[in-house]
Amino acid sequence: MTRNATAVWNGSGKEGNGALTTQSTTLNKTQYSFNSRFADGVGTNPEELLAAAHAGCFTMKLSFVLGEAGFTPETLTTKCEITLDNGSITKSHLTVEGKVPNISKEKFEECVKNAEANCPVSKLFKAEISSSATLA
Numbered sequence: 001m002t003r004n005a006t007a008v009w010n011g012s013g014k015e016g017n018g019a020l021t022t023q024s025t026t027l028n029k030t031q032y033s034f035n036s037r038f039a040d041g042v043g044t045n046p047e048e049l050l051a052a053a054h055a056g057c058f059t060m061k062l063s064f065v066l067g068e069a070g071f072t073p074e075t076l077t078t079k080c081e082i083t084l085d086n087g088s089i090t091k092s093h094l095t096v097e098g099k100v101p102n103i104s105k106e107k108f109e110e111c112v113k114n115a116e117a118n119c120p121v122s123k124l125f126k127a128e129i130s131s132s133a134t135l136a
């Protein structure tokens with residue numbers, strides 16, 4: 001399986017702007033710029049998109065890991081925070097809250113760590129990856 005996205009940039013780094021389009025067209029000429037990345041401009045940015053990708057991938061992987069352990073989650077909600085520091089993405093922190101019937105806190109945390117280490121996006125990143133988990 002191969003997926004793709006396209007970025008088009010016009011102008012200089014600080015004054016220019018760009019548009020992102022994904023293969024599915026969920027993003028379709030979605031604006032991004034210096035201001036949307038480093039200030040409060042309208043549009044998205046690479047770090048926000050990485051956070052969405054990691055949160056989505058991890059949460060889906062966690063659902064599979066829980067299923068393999070004999071549990072079916074009612075709800076899993078994950079927030080991902082990507083840290084950009086001195087021109088490098090240095091961290092991805094996943095905060096997950098799960099509503100999973102009949103699971104112990106220890107088993108849930110074990111499944112979270114498994115998903116953290118084994119989701120495809122985690123395997124891609126060369127940054128520090130961490131997580132915290134709460135059962136509802």
